Amino acid sequence: MQEQTVALSKEQIRALPVFQNLHPENILVIRTLEQCREIQDELNQVKILGFDTESKPTFKVGEKSTGPHLIQLASHDKAYLFQVSTEILGFLKPILENERQLKVGFGLKNDTSGFRRQGIEPKSLIELSKSFSSFGYTSQVGVQTAVALLFQRYFAKSKKISTSNWAVKYLSSKQIAYAAADAYAALLIFDHLYTQQLLTPQLQQQISRILDDSVSRT
Known part of the structure; x- marks a missing residue:
């Protein structure tokens, strides 16, 4: 299925519901x-998870990130925000490395580098940012543009929240909502792209094999 459109302006996106x-x-x-x-x-039962991470920002030249400090997973019903510790990373390692459990999101290359420093090699990651060529986008697309294209909705992105301290002991309500939305929206976007066959044929086949394998093992 092919869809074609012109690039949406920031003003058009902000005007959406x-x-x-x-x-x-x-x-x-x-x-x-x-x-x-x-x-x-309940996490083990979910075959496709919206996925994202947040890290405390670095501001000094040469300063290395110690993140991720927050790991977000989302099903269609819930978002799970894991405040990172050694114990929690140990719990998440089998999920992140499970080849039969899809993790879908945007900008996953940056996320995986942080996990590798922790001895975790995430498997079955589906990068969504390059899946919008049928809409006329030749470069990567972010979650805000994707939500506008697929659902005609405005997905607010606050720079103040995105660059806030994600390593704090108690997250603010705005941080919690922001982090959950990123993972949840990624899952909805994946659902639409996959069911409408808007992903590349190779990726569609790869995902189908993983999901079929998951079903056969349950």
């Missing part, structure tokens, strides 16, 4: 291993 994020009660902030264990079974 606001994107509907998950309700706050469906956004879980995970700080302890005990909380991880409480959601382990």
Whole structure:
């Protein structure tokens, strides 16, 4: 299926109705291993996860990031925000390295470099930013533009929130909403691209094989 359109301007995007994020009660902030264990079974049942990370920004030349400090996973019903610790990374490692569980998102190359420093090699990552050539976009597309193209909704992106301190012990309500929306929107975008066959044929086939394999093993 092919769709063609002209590039949307920032003004056109801002004029759209606001994107509907998950309700706050469906956004879980995970700080302890005990909380991880409480959601382990439901996470294991999800075959496709919206995926993103956040890190405390670096401002000095040559300063290296110590992130990720927050890892976001989303199903169609919930977003799980994991505040990173050694224990939580240990819990997430089998999920991130599970070849039969898709992790979909934007800008995943930057995310994976941080995990490799922690001894984690994420598998079955689906990068969505390069999947909009049928809409007339030859370069990478961000989540805000993708939401506008596919759903005719305005996905607000606050630079103040994106560059805030993600390593704090207690996230603000704005940080929580922002982080959850990134992972949740990525999942919805993937659903649309995949079901409408707007991904490359090679990627469509790769995803189908993974999902078929997941079903056959359940």
